[in-house]
Amino acid sequence: MKEPKVLSAPGLTPEQILAELSVVRDTQPVEALAAADLHREALISPLLRGIERGLEDPTGLPENDATLFSYAMYLLAKWREPLGYPLIVRWLSLPGRGAFAIGGDTVTQEGSRFLASSCGGDVEPIKALILNREANEYSRSQAVQALALLAAWGELPYESVVDYFLWLAREGLEREPSNAWNSLAANCADIEALAVFPDLRRAYEQGLIESLYMQPSELDEVEATPRGKGIARLREHHPPIADVARETSWWACFYRERASEAQRMAERAGYESRERPPPHRASPKIGRNSPCPCGSGKKYKRCCGA
Secondary structure: OOOOOOOOOOOOOHHHHHHHOOOOOOOOOHHHHHHHHHOHHHHHHHHHHHHHHHHHOOOOOOHHHHHHHHHHHHHHHHOOOHHHHHHHHHHHOOEOOHHHHHHOOHHHHHHHHHHHHHOOOOOHHHHHHHHOOOEOHHHHHHHHHHHHHHHHOOOOOHHHHHHHHHHHHHHHOOOOOOHHHHHHHHHHHHOOOHHHHHHHHHHHHOOOOOOOOOOOHHHHHHHHOOOOHHHHHHHHHOOOOOOHHHHOOOOHHHHHHHHHHHHHHHHHHOOOOOOOOOOOOOOOOOOOOOEOOOOOOOEHHHOOOO
8 A cells, every 4th residue: 555645734624634534435534634733632622522432332333433433542642642541441441342343453453552652651550451351352462562562662661561571470360361361471572571481481381371372482582582672673563653644554444445346357257356455464363473464474473463
């Protein structure tokens, strides 16, 4: 997908911006997203209300309102808006599939960055989400990664994150398999939290971490690699949100027209199309040592899974 063209001085009003961001479309509203930065103060309250509407009725939210909900998450995270933080925590704390019903794949694609960007150094709600067994396991895994990101970004003392991860491995997490355990292992590897590795190896022996998600040998690889490379890679692949148009370019709606045209061409040719829209980012169940589905040829852990 081509880089979205952003106008230097968009003339949209706040009302027009909100209307543009509340429509499901097959092209990105790049002008509205660019204009949003110029009207930040006027947009914060309506964007917060858009998120609140989603939280009031997660499964019954109209599609256009769900679109505004997701854009609101990105914009408030980009702006580091502290008023968005409790709403992001509430969203990711919804039980069952509630968070996915509103935000879809943004849960697993951006949940950690939403949390890290908006927390303002207050990590207690993130820690509470990690321990919340009523929340979806993938939401909890995003909370684990949020702490790793804060350490990688230099916004939280590294040792405090390592100490907390050590506590999670020893007594904080329930002693049964979950994606929270997978995330703990992956993020300890990413930030090179070597002090936690012995406890992670015991967790593997106890069947708490899925070896198909991350092989225990990856801990050996990290120990044999010069310090600093892993955390630098994490920082590079998961920086703070800066360009909402670029960050949302993977949304499936922007590929519908391309997929429909491929289907029509296939039907005219007399066979069933197996064409699919280009992948966005990998699902959290892909093994970290598997080839990355983005087509780079790299392992997932060295590419989109970094």
